[in-house]
Amino acid sequence: MATQAAFAVRFPQLARPSRGQGQPAPAPARVAVRGVGRAAAAAARGVRCRAGGLIEPDGGRLVELVAPEEGGRRAALRREAAALPHRVRLGRVDTEWLHVLSEGWASPLRGFMRETEFLQALHFNAVRGADGSLVNMSVPIVLALDDAQRRAIQASAATSVALVDAHDRPVAVLRDIEIYKHNKEERIARTWGTTARGLPYVEEAITNAGDWLIGGDLEVIEPIKYNDGLDQYRLSPAQLREEFARRNADAVFAFQLRNPVHNGHALLMTDTRRRLLEMGYKNPVLLLHPLGGFTKADDVPLSVRMKQHEKVLEEGVLNPESTVVAIFPSPMHYAGPTEVQWHAKARINAGANFYIVGRDPAGMGHPTEKRDLYDADHGKKVLSMAPGLERLNILPFKVAAYDTKHNKMNFFDPSRKEDFLFISGTKMRSLAKNRESPPDGFMCPGGWKVLVEYYDSLAPPEGSSKLREAVAA
Amino acid sequence: MATQAAFAVRFPQLARPSRGQGQPAPAPARVAVRGVGRAAAAAARGVRCRAGGLIEPDGGRLVELVAPEEGGRRAALRREAAALPHRVRLGRVDTEWLHVLSEGWASPLRGFMRETEFLQALHFNAVRGADGSLVNMSVPIVLALDDAQRRAIQASAATSVALVDAHDRPVAVLRDIEIYKHNKEERIARTWGTTARGLPYVEEAITNAGDWLIGGDLEVIEPIKYNDGLDQYRLSPAQLREEFARRNADAVFAFQLRNPVHNGHALLMTDTRRRLLEMGYKNPVLLLHPLGGFTKADDVPLSVRMKQHEKVLEEGVLNPESTVVAIFPSPMHYAGPTEVQWHAKARINAGANFYIVGRDPAGMGHPTEKRDLYDADHGKKVLSMAPGLERLNILPFKVAAYDTKHNKMNFFDPSRKEDFLFISGTKMRSLAKNRESPPDGFMCPGGWKVLVEYYDSLAPPEGSSKLREAVAA
Numbered sequence: 019m020a021t022q023a024a025f026a027v028r029f030p031q032l033a034r035p036s037r038g039q040g041q042p043a044p045a046p047a048r049v050a051v052r053g054v055g056r057a058a059a060a061a062a063r064g065v066r067c068r069a070g071g072l073i074e075p076d077g078g079r080l081v082e083l084v085a086p087e088e089g090g091r092r093a094a095l096r097r098e099a100a101a102l103p104h105r106v107r108l109g110r111v112d113t114e115w116l117h118v119l120s121e122g123w124a125s126p127l128r129g130f131m132r133e134t135e136f137l138q139a140l141h142f143n144a145v146r147g148a149d150g151s152l153v154n155m156s157v158p159i160v161l162a163l164d165d166a167q168r169r170a171i172q173a174s175a176a177t178s179v180a181l182v183d184a185h186d187r188p189v190a191v192l193r194d195i196e197i198y199k200h201n202k203e204e205r206i207a208r209t210w211g212t213t214a215r216g217l218p219y220v221e222e223a224i225t226n227a228g229d230w231l232i233g234g235d236l237e238v239i240e241p242i243k244y245n246d247g248l249d250q251y252r253l254s255p256a257q258l259r260e261e262f263a264r265r266n267a268d269a270v271f272a273f274q275l276r277n278p279v280h281n282g283h284a285l286l287m288t289d290t291r292r293r294l295l296e297m298g299y300k301n302p303v304l305l306l307h308p309l310g311g312f313t314k315a316d317d318v319p320l321s322v323r324m325k326q327h328e329k330v331l332e333e334g335v336l337n338p339e340s341t342v343v344a345i346f347p348s349p350m351h352y353a354g355p356t357e358v359q360w361h362a363k364a365r366i367n368a369g370a371n372f373y374i375v376g377r378d379p380a381g382m383g384h385p386t387e388k389r390d391l392y393d394a395d396h397g398k399k400v401l402s403m404a405p406g407l408e409r410l411n412i413l414p415f416k417v418a419a420y421d422t423k424h425n426k427m428n429f430f431d432p433s434r435k436e437d438f439l440f441i442s443g444t445k446m447r448s449l450a451k452n453r454e455s456p457p458d459g460f461m462c463p464g465g466w467k468v469l470v471e472y473y474d475s476l477a478p479p480e481g482s483s484k485l486r487e488a489v490a491a
Numbered sequence: 492m493a494t495q496a497a498f499a500v501r502f503p504q505l506a507r508p509s510r511g512q513g514q515p516a517p518a519p520a521r522v523a524v525r526g527v528g529r530a531a532a533a534a535a536r537g538v539r540c541r542a543g544g545l546i547e548p549d550g551g552r553l554v555e556l557v558a559p560e561e562g563g564r565r566a567a568l569r570r571e572a573a574a575l576p577h578r579v580r581l582g583r584v585d586t587e588w589l590h591v592l593s594e595g596w597a598s599p600l601r602g603f604m605r606e607t608e609f610l611q612a613l614h615f616n617a618v619r620g621a622d623g624s625l626v627n628m629s630v631p632i633v634l635a636l637d638d639a640q641r642r643a644i645q646a647s648a649a650t651s652v653a654l655v656d657a658h659d660r661p662v663a664v665l666r667d668i669e670i671y672k673h674n675k676e677e678r679i680a681r682t683w684g685t686t687a688r689g690l691p692y693v694e695e696a697i698t699n700a701g702d703w704l705i706g707g708d709l710e711v712i713e714p715i716k717y718n719d720g721l722d723q724y725r726l727s728p729a730q731l732r733e734e735f736a737r738r739n740a741d742a743v744f745a746f747q748l749r750n751p752v753h754n755g756h757a758l759l760m761t762d763t764r765r766r767l768l769e770m771g772y773k774n775p776v777l778l779l780h781p782l783g784g785f786t787k788a789d790d791v792p793l794s795v796r797m798k799q800h801e802k803v804l805e806e807g808v809l810n811p812e813s814t815v816v817a818i819f820p821s822p823m824h825y826a827g828p829t830e831v832q833w834h835a836k837a838r839i840n841a842g843a844n845f846y847i848v849g850r851d852p853a854g855m856g857h858p859t860e861k862r863d864l865y866d867a868d869h870g871k872k873v874l875s876m877a878p879g880l881e882r883l884n885i886l887p888f889k890v891a892a893y894d895t896k897h898n899k900m901n902f903f904d905p906s907r908k909e910d911f912l913f914i915s916g917t918k919m920r921s922l923a924k925n926r927e928s929p930p931d932g933f934m935c936p937g938g939w940k941v942l943v944e945y946y947d948s949l950a951p952p953e954g955s956s957k958l959r960e961a962v963a964a
Contacts, residue, residue, distance in 0.1 A: 133872070134872065134876065137869060137872055137873055138876055141616055141629075141829065141873050142615055142616055142617070142876075142877070142878055143614050143615055144615070144878070146876060150881075152625075152878060156614075201684075201866065203684070203685055203687075204865075207680035207681070207683070207684045207686060208680070208681060208684050210680070211613075211674075211676070212676055212677065213680060213685070214676075355610070355614065356614065393672060393674065399606070399607065399610055400610055400614050403610070403611055404615070405615055405617070405625060405878060408623075
């Protein structure tokens with residue numbers, strides 16, 4: 019079998035820009051993005067996305083499911099939704115997925131999954147497109163329904179339902195619906211590779227959800243907004259593509275993170291740009307793309323992370339000329355090798371053709387055993403072999419650590435390993451929690467201050483013995 | 492998304508024989524099957540398999556890993572194995588997998604899986620071949636190692652190990668070995684979609700297995716034999732292909748079963764042949780292919796099932812002219828939609844281009860809950876969407892039941908459902924166990940006698956109250 023060879027072969031692609039991407043991007047043509055089928059009206063809004071030299075979205079065209087502002091479509095849809103007899107209320111995570119679907123991060127999906135899509139995601143981490151080719155899709159994007167709702171909808175033979183927010187306001191219409199069983203045990207086992215209690219996403223969005231799933235085609239009334247002061251960072255894939263084209267990017271490399279950014283990350287991103295320039299790209303642009311949806315309770319909240327990202331750019335740790343900071347609206351599964359594929363696939367739809375992957379991506383500790391849930395190398399391996407991601411260049415994360423000899427973050431050099439200090443996300447949080455300063459050059463001063471202030475707002479500093487434990491850990 | 496359409500589109504393939512298969516098969520050319528790489532010597536045995544009009548094996552050529560009889564290769568291999576410092580002892584299920592691998596049922600696999608293959612099987616149910624295309628491979632075919640063995644092998648930096656049987660006799664050499672972690676929880680969750688205790692294969696072959704897996708390229712000393720009086724039924728994929736070519740088959744339809752065969756099955760097989768003839772095939776041949784490896788304790792043993800199959804042919808329930816009965820050497824996972832892909836894929840390698848799939852294939856009751864482990868329709872759906880099985884025509888199983896109006900097995904007619912009696916495998920076993928006669932025409936008399944004799948050999952008849960429960964169930 020040549021699978022090992024296939025794995026090794028992925029990275030040499032980097033030796034040279036692929037077909038035409040080495041040339042400066044041509045003046046970006048304005049391309050209308052049109053939907054197909056029933057939701058066409060929602061997507062046919064003319065100029066939204068420029069082609070430039072960017073990677074094609076999955077399925078060939080970017081799905082957009084928000085009704086256009088002009089032409090009265092939103093008002094008509096609002097009236098239609100208000101008149102529908104069945105309303106399904108969206109929880110927090112449901113709304114995040116609706117947001118994800120509405121902007122085409124999950125292209126070519128046009129709504130919450132029907133059973134065939136759900137089964138393909140669970141078994142194959144990929145769904146078959148209209149032309150028979152496989153598109154990566156590793157996590158189920160589904161909407162649960164309880165038994166009473168299921169019976170009521172099926173009794174009325176309804177084909178559409180209204181989706182409403184916490185205040186019962188219509189948000190979208192789901193059409194051509196299909197209702198099928200939500201086998202939670204099977205979904206959890208196949209997505210996480212465990213059924214242990216304590217998986218954050220499971221507890222948030224599955225355990226108490228209904229025993230049925232409803233799929234269909236979505237038409238969303240208006241763009242999803244959170245009004246939390248961060249909406250300006252929530253760029254859609256179409257907006258990101260437009261921005262990359264405006265900057266004449268001939269390569270886009272995406273960096274997903276859910277933790278505060280430090281100088282080790284910055285070193286890696288800067289070094290990646292250098293490598294891409296060496297390969298012949300003229301203008302590689304970084305998509306610095308913190309995840310904005312549901313995260314577990316002990317992760318640093320989005321608002322704090324975004325402030326901290328602003329400082330990193332203000333203080334020149336990253337070059338704003340070649341960096342786009344935006345929020346990825348997806349909720350976090352913490353499903354390791356399964357989820358990292360989703361993180362990568364969604365960024366293709368936003369125009370990224372390079373994806374930086376680190377150690378244990380989307381991983382966490384096992385909820386009931388004293389070990390990591392996933393092998394630290396599996397994410398990278400699975401990502402590089404995943405069906406439907408062949409077009410994406412996977413950039414393995416070089417390990418950065420604090421170099422005590424040069425007092426800065428540096429790539430780990432095994433020949434002088436005694437000089438390096440590893441500061442994990444957990445350790446970083448412990449330091450900030452205890453108002454300890456990290457070593458000089460670990461994080462820019464403004465970014466560190468944001469973190470310390472966050473922990474100040476939570477509780478008084480912890481005792482010094484705990485601090486020592488944390489640093490020793 | 493067009494996945495629903497893609498699913499619906501599979502069956503219309505049946506409307507007409509595909510490329511050239513409608514024509515009578517040309518006089519079969521004799522084709523040498525050659526291996527590649529290190530085990531080439533094992534496979535380069537010249538004439539073994541005829542091409543005929545048969546479907547190509549996965550990966551383009553049938554893998555065969557048994558050393559050739561001529562040329563002294565077996566003796567040399569036996570000496571080599573005897574001299575190797577590390578020996579891994581094969582359990583019953585390991586030997587069955589070795590058998591499966593050695594004959595190319597799992598083509599293009601050339602040995603127990605290395606980690607990249609294992610991860611692809613778990614996450615994608617498919618592995619990528621040398622040309623980048625996906626080949627279906629839904630169950631891990633792996634060999635476990637305990638920690639002491641792992642340490643000893645790694646300490647010696649050995650690159651080959653001998654595989655030995657229960658009496659320490661060398662059976663094969665595994666070369667270019669790779670040792671990696673056996674995360675049992677993750678393997679079980681991703682393969683079965685549950686981690687509930689009581690899964691038969693897990694208890695037989697995983698729970699007490701080592702925490703490491705060893706993969707590599709196999710070279711097997713001689714064909715695996717069981718000396719149980721049934722070896723003549725254990726035809727390899729190459730032998731089956733030769734047989735189909737000899738019969739000038741222009742279509743081969745496979746029927747997998749692990750239960751006694753009854754007239755409902757026979758009706759289905761006969762009807763399938765009729766449909767294939769109607770489509771224009773001139774000589775469709777049935778591969779009646781009971782599974783011969785590990786099965787759970789309450790399944791009917793292979794020896795009894797084979798005797799019963801013989802009766803079915805002797806009594807003319809199936810036509811021996813257009814039927815090949817052989818044993819499929821794989822062990823049974825009872826992993827439903829995941830496993831049915833393996834059952835189908837292996838039959839492609841044996842030359843089958845049609846696969847009959849029923850309700851809840853490879854399913855069983857949930858080991859700890861009062862429900863079936865899998866949705867009865869998922870197997871058929873997953874199979875028809877599975878990557879790497881696009882070439883296989885999936886024939887959905889029509890439901891047969893006992894027609895009390897015509898006193899025979901018949902296809903279920905929902906317009907007169909009150910006329911039909913469903914006799915499940917469980918019910919059939921209960922009847923036989925209790926020496927009850929089934930309705931006339933349910934099974935041929937000789938076949939029924941074999942079953943009753945088997946239960947006689949186990950224990951005296953059960954009480955009549957139990958019988959009534961069973962029939963009512």
